[in-house]
Amino acid sequence: MKTLFIDTHSERLDIAIITDDKIFNKVVTGNRNHSEIAIPTLVEVLNCASLELKDIDQIIVVNGPGSFTGVRIGVTIAKTIAYSLNINIKTITSLEALGVSTSDNFDVIAIRDPKGVYSAIYRENSFKDYTYQSSSAFASFIESNNYKVSENTINDYIKIIDYAKKIELTSPHKVNPLYIKDIEVLK
Numbered sequence: 001m002k003t004l005f006i007d008t009h010s011e012r013l014d015i016a017i018i019t020d021d022k023i024f025n026k027v028v029t030g031n032r033n034h035s036e037i038a039i040p041t042l043v044e045v046l047n048c049a050s051l052e053l054k055d056i057d058q059i060i061v062v063n064g065p066g067s068f069t070g071v072r073i074g075v076t077i078a079k080t081i082a083y084s085l086n087i088n089i090k091t092i093t094s095l096e097a098l099g100v101s102t103s104d105n106f107d108v109i110a111i112r113d114p115k116g117v118y119s120a121i122y123r124e125n126s127f128k129d130y131t132y133q134s135s136s137a138f139a140s141f142i143e144s145n146n147y148k149v150s151e152n153t154i155n156d157y158i159k160i161i162d163y164a165k166k167i168e169l170t171s172p173h174k175v176n177p178l179y180i181k182d183i184e185v186l187k
Helices: 034-048 068-085 094-101 135-145 157-164
Strands: 003-007 013-018 023-028 058-062 089-092 108-113 116-123 126-133
Touching: 003 034, 003 068, 003 157, 013 034, 013 157, 023 034, 023 157, 034 068, 058 068, 058 157, 068 089, 089 157, 094 108, 094 116, 094 126, 094 157, 108 135, 116 135, 126 135
Parallel strands: 003 058, 058 089
Antiparallel strands: 003 013, 013 023, 108 116, 116 126
16 A cells, blocks of 8 residues: 655644654655745655555545645645545544654643644544634643643654544545634634
């Protein structure tokens, strides 16, 4: 099985191809130009793996929460590839991907952005109660519940693939970004 993994939810662009015995990936950080670098990065990873796009069997895409534009770029790329290859997609949230990737013992997985914190409670091997809060509200929430927090930022592709086994395939036409934070232009 050859799996394409796409994560564009943050400043970090993470594209990987996971085969039965190897991982080929490229992570680009500190660059918010995902629209300019995502496809060239994908081509670079495919070339490194000596594969063509038609060789991909499965796509796992991070569908949010995170950067409004970044998430849309990753989801659009995944949908376009899946549609052209006539395959379905598995979606995973950024919080799930980072949560399953960590070895931390935690109650809450959190991702910070400049204005606040995305979080989900991890309970009974499941991520629940997705929220976006200001940093101060999040700190109060954690303190009042005495939760342990993980702020892992590194994807572990093998753990994500294993976790994705329980995720249902979705038609590319039905895959949508997951937004938790209110869209600022609508405020």
